[in-house]
Amino acid sequence: MFPGEDYISQCNTTNTSIQNGQRASVIQTRPLQNEVNHINAAEFVLDESNWCCDSQEMCNLKLLSQKTLPPIGRPETTGPSYPGGIAVWLAGVVLPLTLVVLTLVGLSVYLSRRRKDRDMMNSAEGGENEPMILPPGSIRDLLDMTTSGSGSGLPLLVQRSIARQITLLETIGKGRFGEVWRGRWRSENVAVKIFSTRDERSWFREVEIYQTVMLRHDNILGFIAADNKDNGTWTQLWLVTDFHEKGSLFDYLMEHTVDPYTLSKMALTVSNGMAHLHMEIVGTQGKPAIAHRDLKSRNVLVKSDLTCAIADLGLAVRYDSTTRSIDIPPNSHVGTKRYLSPEILDGSIAMHQFDSFKRADMYALGLVLWELCRRCSLVADEYQLPYFNVVAPDPSMEEMKQIVCDKKLRPPIPDSWHKACPELVALSRVMAECWYENPAARLTALRVKKTISAIGNERSSQSDSSSDVKA
Structure with missing residues (x-):
């Protein structure tokens, strides 16, 4: 059918x-x-x-x-279904959520540490955060009243109070990590180096070095204060120092020649500042040995009396002889390529030996002395940077390595320098001994200081003798 x-x-x-x-x-x-x-x-x-x-x-x-009907027995249980199985569900849902949580926790820890570093300047002895009322007087008066001979700078609360009372007037320069302003505190000019938050480590490091006990010296830029300016939307990190209206040695030599006496004085004060940095002072109020690592004419300031002060300690390293440890800043910068020593350029520097950093400083000091001698009024050559005749204005590491290490070239020392004056003769010999290929053969900062000082003493003796003869 x-x-x-x-x-x-x-x-x-x-x-x-x-x-x-x-x-x-x-x-x-x-x-x-x-x-x-x-x-x-x-x-x-x-x-x-x-x-x-x-x-x-x-x-x-x-x-x-x-x-x-279903068989009589244990009833079926119901529960959540997991398309593709429990393993797929865990991989697709639980794992991403876990990663998000871990990322948020890591970010929170990072921001907390950054905030803690910045708040270094927000607290002072006793936990006070508000600026204090400062007594009348100059910054020098405050230093004399509050440092008690420690040479480490003003107390944090005093620094904060000074920084909050500064008025910025004009930009006077730009550097690797920020801008430099001329500011006014009461009736005094001050220099304010402003770092952005992305360079917070550099700011913190430079403040840390400047506040080293017993660092204050006539031939090292005077540190005044450090503070952070936070208005809720952006943060500025301030480093306040002495202001020197003549600017850097680079700027000064571009515009001026120097007589033999000034040449000797500038060379002596630069080497004196380097000798103080390199020297370790032992004791309860001692100072660790410090190597600059970025010495150049732009990082030497000219004071009103034409003496010099070494600035920009952001790349400096410290040596603790008690623990035999080297405190190296946590950044990848190695200084200015034009002024790097042969052992840095070819990578042979012994990073675990502090003397290696001091010897690299001495190579750079020899180049700064060459810049000074070139502008002596008795020879009056046009101002130029070291190696101006063999490398580009902004040379690469490879260019400098080829010139300094492979070809073993050094800035020229004209014959005229050996005939011009005793200062040029002595400084020509000193600079040549500072840029030896072998780091261990280079002069120390203390030896350079004593040699140049002897030149000045000899000239003074000759002047006194001439005066006696005329009389």
């Missing part, structure tokens, strides 16, 4: 009979025998459908659509 055709048949069930030759619609339940699936009291439920009946007894038993 086919669906849709009439038929004449009789289909018997246990309690129902269908006949009269028509489609059958059967809706009934039939008790199951216990032996079927061994389930008691279960039922087959017959869907409402059309069925074709055959001519046999109980023929519709094979054709009935059946639905069985």
Whole structure:
């Protein structure tokens, strides 16, 4: 039989009979025998459908659509579904969330440490944060009253108070880490070096070096104060120092020549400042030995009396002889390429030996002395930087290595210098001994200081003798 055709048949069930030759619609339940699936009291439920009946007894038993109830036993438990499995769910959801949390925690720790460093200037002895009322007088008076001979600068609260009372007047220069301004505190000019927050480590390092006990010296730039200016949207990091209106030695030599006496005085004060940096002072109020690592004419300032002061200690390293440890700043800068010594250029410098850094300073000092001698009024050559005739204005490390290490060139010393005056003769010899290829053969800062000092003493003796003869 086919669906849709009439038929004449009789289909018997246990309690129902269908006949009269028509489609059958059967809706009934039939008790199951216990032996079927061994389930008691279960039922087959017959869907409402059309069925074709055959001519046999109980023929519709094979054709009935059946639905069985689930077996009697422990009920199925329901829970969250994980598309692709629990492992995929963990990798796709839990792992990214964990990474986000760890990132936030790391960022929080980093910002907390930065805030702690900046707050170094926000606290003083006793935990005070507000600027104090300063007594009348100059910065020199405050230094005399508050430092008690320690030579480490003003107390933090005094520094903060001074910095908050400074008015910025004009920009006077730009450096590697920020701008330099002329400012006014009361009636005094001060220099304000302003660092951006991205150079916070450099600011912190330079402040740390300037506040070294017993560092204050006539031939080292005078440190006054450090502070951070935070208005909620941006932060400026201030380093306040003495102001010298004549600017750097580079600027001064560009515009002026120097007579032999001034030449000797400038050379002596630069070497005197380097000797103080390099020297270790032992004692309870002692000073560690310090190497500059970026000595050049731009980092030497000319004072009003034409003596010099060494500035910019941001790359300096300190040596603690008690622990034999070298305190190296945490940045990748190595100084100005033009002034780098041969052992730095070729990578042979012994970083674990502090004397290596001092000897590299002496090489740079020899180049600064050459710049000075070139502008002596008795020879009056045009001002030029060292190696001006063999490298570009902004040479690369490879260029400098080729000139200094491979070709072993040094700035020229003209014959005219050996005939001009005793100062040029002596300084020509000194500078040549400062830039030896072998670092151990170079003069020390103390030896240079004594040699140049002897030149000045000899000239003074000659002047006194001449005066006696005239009399």
